[in-house]
Amino acid sequence: MPLPNRVRPDGTLFANPARGTFFGNRGGRFHDPENRTVPTRIQATQHWLCCVLSFKERRRKVWGRGYTELFFCDEVTALAAGHRPCMECRRRDALAYRDALVKGLGLAQTPLFPEIDRILDADRRIGRAKRTHPLPAETLPDGTMLLSGDGAFLALCGASALLWSPAGYVALRSRPEGLATVLTPPATLAALANGYRPLWHPSAQALAAAPGADR
Template identity: 75%
Template sequence: MPLPNRVRPDGALFADPARGTLFGNRGGRFHDPRTQALPRRIQASRQWICCVLSFKGRRHQVWGPGYTDLFFCDEVTAFAAGHRPCMECRRHDALAYRAALVSGLGMTQTPFFPEIDRILDGERRDGRGKRTHRLPVENLPDGAMLLAENGGEFLALRGGSALLWSPAGYIERRDRPAGTVTVLTPPATLAVLRQDYRPLWHPSADAFTPPPGTGG
């Protein structure tokens, strides 16, 4: 039985056999190692990060006595849930994310990562629930994740398309919606994406749209 350690774009945890392309945590342990049941808490701290699946040969008992291990379909999913790149195993990406954030928000000073975590925490959750943002779709960058109007599906914007999300990857191409939409990706990360930070997409996205920057 898979553990409930997969992360949906709305930040909720669930069980699914699909293997994600990124790993992460929320600043420590908030699961019960004895029962390994779906926890009521959603974080141990404000430090929500996304990491590579393998780093320096380290091994760890998943949902054991250590931190709560989480897995993401891709970085677009992790960003929607409110995570950012890890400064240890993804240092280059973390620094690029921060530089894009400074530029995108017009900051006069470069923040430390705990300050970035504080900003994201205010934008990604409302108590234990997901904070969403109603925004005009024409201003949204590629990599933004939307809640479909039916409320039960997640759509990732890429070019003129909206890709239907699933735990195992993207499964359908739809036309990019118009008007005002419900956005899951925090505004700070939207600012990062507008500065041409290119998130890691699940390979399935390439079957529906060419990779960004290829001119296809």
């Protein structure tokens, strides 16, 4: 049985055989290593990271006594949930994300990452609940994740919206118009709008290349 350590775009945890393309954590352990069921807490600290699957040949016992290991379909999913690139294993991406965020938010000084974590924490949740943001769909950058009216997760990509699943993107929909329910935190939206390019699941490229994808 898979552990409930997969992350939906709204930040909730669930069990699924799909491993995903990125790994991460929320600053420490918040699961119970004895029964390893879905935690009642949602984080250990404000440091929500998105990491590579393999780094310096490190090996871990997942959901043991250490921190709570998490897995994401792709970086677009992780960013929507409220995570950011890890400064240790993804230093180049972390610095590019910060530079784009600083530009997008119009900050006079470049903040340390703990300050960015505080900004993201205010953006991504209200207590334990996911904070959503009603914004005009036409203004949103590629890589934004939306919650549709039918409860589906949609990632904006060009003229389309990609239907999310734990194992990748499974269908194309027309890009929404009007007011949208946005899951991606505003600080990350600012980074996406100012040059940060997240890494997508390979299925996104396959869908984009499919006939009719330019609709």
